[in-house]
Amino acid sequence: MGKVTVITSGKGGTGKSTVTAGLGAAFVRRGGRVLLIDCDAGMRGIDLMLGVSGELVFDIADIINGNCPPSSAIYPCKNLPELYILPAPQNVRDELSPSVMKQLTVVMKDYYDQILIDCPAGIGSGFETAVAPADRAVLVANAEPLSVRSCNKVRRKLQHCAIDDISLIINRFNEKKFRRMDVYDDLDAVIDEAGARLLGIVPEDSAASSASQKGQPVEGRMKASLAFDRIAARLDGKSVPLQIGT
Secondary structure, three states, rough: EEEEEEEEEOOOOOOOHHHHHHHHHHHHOOOEEEEEEEEEEEEOOOHHOOOOOOHOOOOOHHOOOOOOOHHHHHOOOOOOOEEEEEEEOOOHHHOOOHHHHHHHHHOOOOOOOOOEEEEEOOOOHHHHHHOOOOOOEEEEOOOOOHHHHHHHHHHHHHHOOOOOEEEEHHHHHHHOOOOEEEOOOOOOHHHHHHEEEEEEEEOOOHHHHHHHHHOOOOOOOHHHHHHHHHHHHOOOOOOOOOOOOO
């Protein structure tokens, strides 16, 4: 059965959806069959990042409402075989309940090696739904005080939801900007404040950002892609050294 990972953050703008898409592509490169579930009702974006927005007819709410079979609401990523997307509802009122989300994911686990859930930022009903079926959680933070502090709040909420396997990705990291900001002595201080073990560091990468805006997967020799490959390997239990940049 597939492993279910919820990817979340304490505030918007950390690049959480980009991390979800990037990790999905990395797991595919490792030979997996991967499903990305967008749980950000009314604000879905992964379909745009992976170039399938023009194909969408049904979404996750249509499956639950009986408007279509699950296969009709799951869309393949054309540029990356074995990567699939289940889009969020267009309207917040169609948001799934945690219990229904859990039931749906149990069925999906039989067909995919990895299921990555893009969770709405912050804490609310969408958060409760997204974390309900998760085996583990990945927190996404930028190396700045507001992002890290809010990440700590979400970590405590995840623990309250009985998720103990919690790790941290520091995203869009630029060492020069980090030193210039002069808020933290080093990255250890960021990790300590977030309160979660470090899973990996994704460097700031204009090429990756441009690819996402064009609906293309983050892959090849992009710095971010190489970082996602290392993170996916670590999530698979491989011993891969932590690394900043390439």
